[in-house]
Amino acid sequence: MSRGGELLCLGISHKTAPVAVRERLAFTTPRAQELCRELVSGDAIREAVAISTCNRTEIYVVGDPVAAESELLTALARRAGTRATELAEAMYAPRNCDAARQLYRVVSGLESMIVGEAEIQGQTKRAYEAALEAGTTGPMTNRLFTAALQTGKRVRSETALGDGRASVSGIAVGLARDLMGPDLEKRDVVIIGAGETSELTAQALAEQGVRTIFVANRHADRARSIADRFGGSVSSLHDLPERLAEADIVVSSTSSPHPLIGVDELALVMRERNGAPLLLIDLAVPRDIEPACSELDGVALYDIDDLQSVVARNRQVREAERVHAEEVVEDEIQRFARWMGQLDVMPTISALREHGESIVEQVLAENAGRWESASPRDRARIDALARSIMQRLLHEPTIRLKTNDREISHGRLEMARELFGLLDEGADEAADAAVEGGEAEVRPLRRRDAR
Numbered sequence: 001m002s003r004g005g006e007l008l009c010l011g012i013s014h015k016t017a018p019v020a021v022r023e024r025l026a027f028t029t030p031r032a033q034e035l036c037r038e039l040v041s042g043d044a045i046r047e048a049v050a051i052s053t054c055n056r057t058e059i060y061v062v063g064d065p066v067a068a069e070s071e072l073l074t075a076l077a078r079r080a081g082t083r084a085t086e087l088a089e090a091m092y093a094p095r096n097c098d099a100a101r102q103l104y105r106v107v108s109g110l111e112s113m114i115v116g117e118a119e120i121q122g123q124t125k126r127a128y129e130a131a132l133e134a135g136t137t138g139p140m141t142n143r144l145f146t147a148a149l150q151t152g153k154r155v156r157s158e159t160a161l162g163d164g165r166a167s168v169s170g171i172a173v174g175l176a177r178d179l180m181g182p183d184l185e186k187r188d189v190v191i192i193g194a195g196e197t198s199e200l201t202a203q204a205l206a207e208q209g210v211r212t213i214f215v216a217n218r219h220a221d222r223a224r225s226i227a228d229r230f231g232g233s234v235s236s237l238h239d240l241p242e243r244l245a246e247a248d249i250v251v252s253s254t255s256s257p258h259p260l261i262g263v264d265e266l267a268l269v270m271r272e273r274n275g276a277p278l279l280l281i282d283l284a285v286p287r288d289i290e291p292a293c294s295e296l297d298g299v300a301l302y303d304i305d306d307l308q309s310v311v312a313r314n315r316q317v318r319e320a321e322r323v324h325a326e327e328v329v330e331d332e333i334q335r336f337a338r339w340m341g342q343l344d345v346m347p348t349i350s351a352l353r354e355h356g357e358s359i360v361e362q363v364l365a366e367n368a369g370r371w372e373s374a375s376p377r378d379r380a381r382i383d384a385l386a387r388s389i390m391q392r393l394l395h396e397p398t399i400r401l402k403t404n405d406r407e408i409s410h411g412r413l414e415m416a417r418e419l420f421g422l423l424d425e426g427a428d429e430a431a432d433a434a435v436e437g438g439e440a441e442v443r444p445l446r447r448r449d450a451r
Contacts, residue, residue, distance in 0.1 A: 011058035
């Protein structure tokens with residue numbers, strides 16, 4: 001790809017690293033915007049969008065693939081407080097259509113801990129909107145994320161992958177029911193946080209007849225609104241020790257960069273409880289509850305990774321729909337592949353024809369004095385003959401360049417540019433015009449087999 005560069009994703013997820021590693025790369029929206037601005041301020045990266053959820057952090061960038069990967073890995077390692085070589089072991093780095101496929105699968109719920117969960121689509125949309133606000137998107141990422149979100153909608157409308165509205169919150173409530181007994185309405189439940197996960201948790205608990213207490217400082221108004229909807233009440237973080245002393249179940253999901261419940265503080269609370277058991281479910285990344293709390297007598301602590309064993313029991317229900325969902329993803333990937341291919345092909349073909357036209361003009365001008373006795377009609381015939389030879393000469397190379405095989409096409413493009421001495425600058429301008437003007441809109445290719 002000429003001016004914009006190649007598409008690259010650098011990511012880490014629940015499939016490649018435990019929560020102890022993932023939480024070091026978890027970004028709030030402002031920090032994600034800060035990272036993207038930093039990345040595009042250099043020479044290697046032109047566009048950047050960062051997605052950060054409890055199960056993954058993925059950065060999608062456009063630029064020079066080798067330099068961009070090195071620069072991005074260095075930036076992430078610096079924020080994680082580790083060496084880039086160590087971090088690289090837990091990360092994946094697909095490029096171009098493979099990177100697009102990763103995002104399509106993420107948005108569709110195919111890469112989620114709970115296959116088909118719907119929250120990821122909203123989280124991806126908000127991440128993209130944050131990058132738009134930060135001014136770090138461009139033609140490639142705009143097209144990529146718009147198409148990925150559309151793919152997610154297709155998967156949910158054309159398959160039953162998301163039936164049952166399974167979510168991390170729902171699994172957490174199911175775990176609480178398994179551990180504490182089916183009569184959750186008799187339990188005192190505290191929810192720390194007022195974000196989307198907390199709201200979904202409150203909804204799942206309300207369906208069990210549970211009235212919850214929300215603990216939140218930063219988003220007290222939102223917590224109050226959720227509490228009103230589901231019959232709960234609101235408290236502040238200042239009163240958290242008192243709430244913990246009375247609770248049977250605590251579900252925490254905030255965006256705090258530091259733990260809200262420490263082992264020393266919880267030890268004092270447990271003394272007041274006189275041996276009454278306490279179930280803590282930590283859905284946050286970074287974690288809200290210090291892992292050492294699990295060592296206290298009477299405390300049962302589960303984090304986001306602990307839920308995977310519960311998820312495994314529910315996985316077979318959705319496996320039948322996975323194949324249909326993957327077919328939709330592959331169908332949309334073919335469309336994106338054709339679009340990406342045209343970003344290279346159309347500007348090169350345009351530059352090739354302009355190169356041919358310039359040669360014709362130059363040759364005609366150099367020989368204008370050799371046929372001063374020719375009539376205007378003869379001159380027109382000479383002009384037409386020269387252009388016809390040029391068009392026939394370029395016809396076969398043009399056909400070859402338009403091959404649907406992206407790997408072969410890319411090699412031929414590089415050879416054509418080198419053999420004909422085509423300048424990248426002209427192709428760059430044509431590529432931008434094609435992207436912004438919509439010339440790259442294409443129909444789907446023949447569907448490939450799903451992975």
